[in-house]
Amino acid sequence: MDQLSKFVLDKGIVIDEDILKVDSFLNHQVDMEFMNLVVDKFYQEYKDKKIDKIITLEVSGIAPATLLANKLNVPLVIVKKQKSLILKDNVYSSNVKSFTKNKVYEIFIDKNYLLENENILILDDFLANGQAALGLVDLCKQANANVVSIGIVIEKTFQKGGNLLKEQGFDVFSAIKIASLKNNKITLLDGE
Numbered sequence: 446m447d448q449l450s451k452f453v454l455d456k457g458i459v460i461d462e463d464i465l466k467v468d469s470f471l472n473h474q475v476d477m478e479f480m481n482l483v484v485d486k487f488y489q490e491y492k493d494k495k496i497d498k499i500i501t502l503e504v505s506g507i508a509p510a511t512l513l514a515n516k517l518n519v520p521l522v523i524v525k526k527q528k529s530l531i532l533k534d535n536v537y538s539s540n541v542k543s544f545t546k547n548k549v550y551e552i553f554i555d556k557n558y559l560l561e562n563e564n565i566l567i568l569d570d571f572l573a574n575g576q577a578a579l580g581l582v583d584l585c586k587q588a589n590a591n592v593v594s595i596g597i598v599i600e601k602t603f604q605k606g607g608n609l610l611k612e613q614g615f616d617v618f619s620a621i622k623i624a625s626l627k628n629n630k631i632t633l634l635d636g637e
């Protein structure tokens with residue numbers, strides 16, 4: 446078993462059959478040993494691909510996306526979940542159904558930061574039903590930017606997001622794949 450898998454098995458907390466709590470290392474406290482392992486894996490996957498920019502959704506995607514953008518030496522754009530006095534016009538927007546909060550929210554990106562024909566890597570912390578990723582894909586479509594790949598820190602392969610995105614022709618790369626959270630136990634996908 447690799448270090449990354451061991452980390453998730455040791456520190457992840459099963460909330461129920463659908464949700465894994467990762468507050469101690471991914472999305473509340475950020476553990477740099479974990480993040481560096483994740484980012485090294487992403488870097489190996491993406492270092493030879495033509496990527497102009499990474500986009501991620503605030504908040505939990507920001508830490509891995511920042512470290513990877515630094516390694517790939519490309520800009521990172523943080524897609525916002527709220528408009529403000531500064532970000533209100535000249536935006537692309539899309540609707541996302543939240544997995545954890547069970548409500549629909551709008552996401553925004555300034556049109557100046559997502560350009561036609563740019564090669565975009567979408568990055569997020571979790572892949573469940575794929576709604577956050579599809580919202581980010583929708584922003585890229587509106588801008589006529591190319592989605593090179595969708596990079597995910599933790600994919601729960603028993604939920605439908607991965608297949609949904611692959612059926613639509615998108616490349617999906619997940620650093621960690623979880624096959625089940627049944628019986629209060631994290632089961633990684635065989636061979637991962």
Ligand code: 5GP
Pocket residue numbers: 463464465466467472505542543544545569570571572573574575576577578606
């Ligand atoms: P999706 O849009 O693919 O249904 O869900 C992805 C989003 O929901 C992620 O950005 C993440 O914030 C949240 N999410 C989905 N599953 C989990 C989970 O098991 N644990 C945590 N902490 N967040 C999750």
